[in-house]
């Protein structure tokens with residue numbers, strides 16, 4: 158039997174629709190338009206694509222998009238001054254600095270300058286701390302998207318065994334915190350984990366966030382388990398050219414799992430949708446209004 162394949166594109170479109178509805182209500186009832194500012198330093202080609210997509214989707218949801226493109230040799234003080242201006246700007250509810258930044262800048266320092274209330278990427282240490290303490294936080298977009306998919310499919314996650322493979326601040330750790338908040342029994346696996354296949358075999362939910370192409374084969378998956386594949390890896394095709402694959406070996410895992418996300422078209426599209434959702438949440442909090450569910 159083959160697993161149910163979650164259509165991340167369709168799911169993300171639904172999330173964006175909900176966001177747009179909420180934005181329309183904020184405008185009509187309160188005269189407020191949520192605004193997202195995106196900063197890009199330098200001309201990394203992948204960043205260009207992300208930033209353009211973020212801008213387009215922000216505007217499509219009815220929000221204001223403010224793009225700030227700075228040359229790669231921008232002095233770090235100028236970047237900090239821009240962040241301070243955006244922190245103080247009441248029309249800006251979310252601020253995101255696209256990474257990577259040039260080598261003379263520290264990602265950690267940049268994130269630390271962003272007002273935690275406007276940190277829609279959820280990377281500020283205060284948001285990480287709040288998430289870990291069970292307080293209202295801005296959660297990083299990719300794990301938030303994974304959680305939304307899991308909730309949509311399962312309803313309650315309470316009591317399920319979840320294994321998160323990967324412990325980065327961007328994906329693995331916040332994913333584990335979100336699953337814990339939803340009362341899963343959570344294991345975080347990483348490069349030093351002993352008997353990773355055995356650990357993964359115990360999971361009702363597997364979230365793979367490693368960055369190693371097709372590392373998790375189907376025979377590591379418990380029959381009927383839910384598999385969320387965050388990995389995005391580009392590999393060579395035998396006939397030439399390249400293609401995208403996840404951290405899970407999809408062809409074998411789809412035969413065993415109950416539910417699975419494909420790559421591409423699974424978790425990927427959810428990230429920007431959740432960025433928009435976080436911006437609306439930040440806007441509601443800033444104005445003392447009820448947050449979207």
Ligand code: NDP
Pocket residue numbers: 299322323324325326327328329346347348349350353366367368369387388389390424425426428
């Ligand atoms: P990182 O490189 O920051 O973290 C990778 C994690 O995987 C580390 O914790 C590492 O362990 C662990 N790991 C590495 N090798 C192994 C192994 N052999 N066995 C078990 N664990 C291992 O990556 P990110 O978290 O930033 O990203 C993970 C993947 O998700 C990437 O493919 C990335 O492209 C993708 N991604 C996708 C997004 C989307 O929008 N869909 C957004 C963000 C990321 P250790 O800590 O011990 O080194």
